[in-house]
Amino acid sequence: MLPIILSSLLSLPLLTTAIPHPNPQSPNCIPLTLSISLTAPSYPLLLPAIKNGYDATSLLLAFTGRDASSDPSALLGPPTNITVPLSISALYCTPTTHYNPQKAPKLQLLTHGLGFDKTYWNFGAPKTTYNYIAAATAAGYATFSYDRIGTGLSSVEDPYNVVQTPVELALLTHFTEQLKAGTLSHLIPKPSKLVHVGHSFGSILSNALIATRPELSDGVVLTGFSHNTTFEILFQISTGFHLASENQPARFGKRSSGYLTWGDKYANQYSFLKYPNFEPAVLEDAEANKFPFTVGEFITFGKVPYAAPEFKKPILMIDGDSDLIFCGADCTGILDGPYSVSPQLFANAEPLAFYLQPDTGHGMNLHGNATGWFAVVNDFLDKHV
């Protein structure tokens, strides 16, 4: 018995290594709070607001059971244009090396996925190996990351009729237009090139951007994403549609019942992480600092287009080989291969490249060797943009 107890005691310090959060500010980054009056199409939800946890569970069953409609648009009324005042928190970072202040840098516009805020992109401290922004700025790029509506330090809006996919696409389009023109903030110079990098739901939005406004992007990197929606149901079921207000009352107690999350760190691991290629402290941190998703986002995924035949610039689709949500935990043949429709949807991308990162789940940044795939992305952009 004793050696077993001893060795488990000895391994304790490893388990409790703290991942600093929120991120200590990097000197090359400027936090911004942006006030925007956004006009966008919204699809009125025809279902009543969720009353309580029982009601949320019942809704999950309605979405996933035998009699679930495969077409959620039955739950939506015809779109109307809404105008909402938003406060969006963003972070602009300048290159740390390969930087010529006389020459405008290329800019990566980073959009995070469900369950996170913008700190997904600089997870942990500036020097951790999970920090995408540190890798991109060291490779000579500027970055612009932002908290999507209802996450991080951005304003919390109606989770039924405002926090919807088309509204978030309108926000990304707005930022892209303004950044490209150099008019978003006097602190952000007009970039020489602008590329979009998304994670998961952020990839859905980046994909929809080049499908609707192909002229606005010089290149796209879609991470934690495929065009196969067969396995999203596993994610939905694993969340159990917990009310965020009940799950983390200290952080989300005042949120509407339309803000949902999963139950605990093991549900988080199931959807986001490939065991054992992550530090337990990273999972603890991701769970403690997670952000909820909304009913409106879920129901409107299909209300933005994916086919981007007019887009003729570079696209890299890169995913963990074990992504649960977009591949059912095995991406072989799904990202690129017999089960992939991506080559048809991106018929004129030049080039269109695919990459599977080994031993990695959906939350790609949070795994061991994340710097390995960060380098794949920056090499691709160096070569093609």
Ligand SMILES: *[C@@H]1O[C@H](CO)[C@@H](O)[C@H](O)[C@H]1NC(C)=O
């Ligand atoms: C919403 O606004 C857009 C852009 O002005 C317009 O093209 C569209 O017809 C409007 N939609 C509705 C339902 O009013």
Ligand SMILES: *[C@@H]1O[C@H](CO)[C@@H](O)[C@H](O)[C@H]1NC(C)=O
């Ligand atoms: C998703 O991948 C599975 C393979 O597991 C395949 O059977 C299915 O047709 C694919 N779906 C789509 C929409 O590509």
Ligand SMILES: *[C@@H]1O[C@H](CO)[C@@H](O)[C@H](O)[C@H]1NC(C)=O
């Ligand atoms: C880390 O990732 C890179 C990029 O995918 C890969 O080339 C390398 O083999 C990986 N290293 C390990 C130890 O898995």
